[in-house]
Amino acid sequence: MYFHDFGPLLWAGTAETMKLAMLSLCVSLVLGLAGAAAKLSGSRALAAVGTCYTTLIRAVPDLVLMLLLFYAMQILLNHCTDLLGWEQIDIDPFMAGVMTLGFIYGAYFTETFRGAFLAVPRGQLDAGFAYGMSGSRVFRRILFPQMMRFALPGIGNNWLVLVKATALVSIVGLAELVKASQDAGKSTLNLFFFTFVAGVIYLAITTMSNIVLHYFERRYSVGVRRPAL
Template structure:
């Protein structure tokens, strides 16, 4: 058989990876927007917090951050439950993966959005304000559409890296593509074969993602003239 009877296991792992990546992406984008706004804020405190966050996170390997967050929180919960003499609380690997990846990649999206916000001509925002738009309308109708055109290359790059980073969650017990293919490889004694299967699945996901990103770039570039060579 093509997958030696491990098809359902691998399909389940693939779906877990896709859900993990999408939820982490959405949370990362929200953190990135807040972080970018803080970095561009007039408040020195907010700028300092955002700068410290992005500097710290981008300086430490993703695996180290994941292990520190997962095990430190689990140890803290164990200590609390022991003192209260209640049943131990175990962190759900999927939830831990989403929170950790969002926390990590939120720092990268912060820098992506910060640069994109600064690329939008200031006159566009001033014109919208003078026209009588409130801050939300300025963001939704003027700032966000133009910002996305500048941010999409960075968003695409962060998304591709985020997809690959989901493989790290297998070390804390999540049955994702990596763990599913490893289990299939060990069970069938065809470890190399199922490792290739896992790589092809990641390739398929990123290929589909590239198509979506190309469509988004066209969508947000409507009305923008390209430079003629």
């Protein structure tokens, strides 16, 4: 009976969670690649910016950052509208969640990509240039495939943590899976049951994610000998 009445609510919350996680992942990947490039660029200024970004974000709890970034963006927007004489504009919780989670986990992806780039032997890149390849071709044919092999375990770990971190966005009013389960639990006075259902759904998402990640790990490990046990 519970599922009959609140199944659509839980399904909508699950879909919102997946959209939030996927879009946040895209933002995180872009920021991660940019951050890794900055730290490896050889420029002291860019490296300092990248180091400050990763150090600050990884040192502060996600919940604190979520609240600070969300309210800071809203306060800044309110100041801008006041100066221009416009009506107040409220930030959409979904977009705020995407940008905030993307900004937070971009710091973790920065270190993942930095380590992966450093793991690729420099001699292989030099060989590609010596063979006459352009910089973009060296990146596509030599650097990126090998970098992904080293980065995938970290990417997978960051993705799983990111999926669980989407629950934090419920504090800013977004009706994702945790918020939907709480609403259903309060309406039926059976909060434990719907919290358990939410946990099972998260487990299903992470299980499917592990299957996909395992496929990509095998895909990017073609031709690589596994160590003998």
